[in-house]
Amino acid sequence: MNNVCNAFMPGGVNADCLRELAEVKNIFIADKTQGFASVIEAMSSEAWREDIEEDLSVYVPQGVSDYENTTDDANISTLQSTRKIITNRPVPSIQAYISGNFCDYSELLGTLDGGTYRVYLELVDGTILATKTSAGAVKGMKAQITAITKGPLKGDIQNSFAVYINFTNYNEFVNGILMKPVWSPTDTLLEMVPVGYSMFITTPYTAGDVVVQINERCGAFVESLAVADFEVVDSNNLDTAVVSAVVDDGAGVYTLTLEKDTVPAIMDAGDYMTIRVKALSTLIVDYLSNRVKVIA
């Protein structure tokens, strides 16, 4: 029987360890299904490498320049002028300001739109805060994440790139785990993240072709991409939706032929394909762009 009136005594203390919970240095954003089978695996940089540069299930920004803990205080009610009671357990939330650049932040604005993710918190002492499941798996804490821009700030420009992280499960903090890998988390993991490209349409889809401009994020144009470097990630359930051909026109301009069906045909009005650059060397994604929706 579940006795809700149990008042268990806390068990034991490590009197040799006097160490407060450090501040947040970075946030690692993971797909909501991502996790590690065990603590040992979560402490292995190789396990992170596979998720970051092959599966693309973990994203590592350059860091957090500042943040605010926006968790509400617990509700304290007074019972008819007698004793006080606590009536809730507010779930933690953070407003984080990401270190980076306008172009990388544009990608966050286009993707972090209130969806559900898992978040690992890297703390300034080199530890990673995560949650442990009853099966011993290690995951980030589940959160709803939204990137919202206020445009150019006056003063405090390090707070230009705001991301709102609203965790959804209080118990994942109760079951939290603080890991101290031998490697430096952001320094090690950031090197694994694919290089980001920016792609945008310069000539809309006409007669099977769309023309795009591709640059490094806030950088120079990208040369020498070929058809194998492009991927169709989504469509309106088109059969055999592919980038059939690419013409490298030079100076970062590419003409892409997008076709559907077994015998290639151009898209009909109302069809769409969402494409991106995903350039691989064997299984490793070296270069990755934003997603572009091409509508016929």
Place this chain on the structure above:
Amino acid sequence: MGKVSINKSLVRLSFTDFEKWITKKFPKINAKDEYKKIGGTIEKPKEEKAK
């Protein structure tokens, strides 16, 4: 025209269909060379096979 690359998945087409597609799209490109580049095999004409 800039540098052209063709998706290897088009090897699913017969050479005849591929040739129609590429001639319409890129008239100056040699269809046989491109078909072989994407892993296609061009069947010899029947009269040659009979020999």
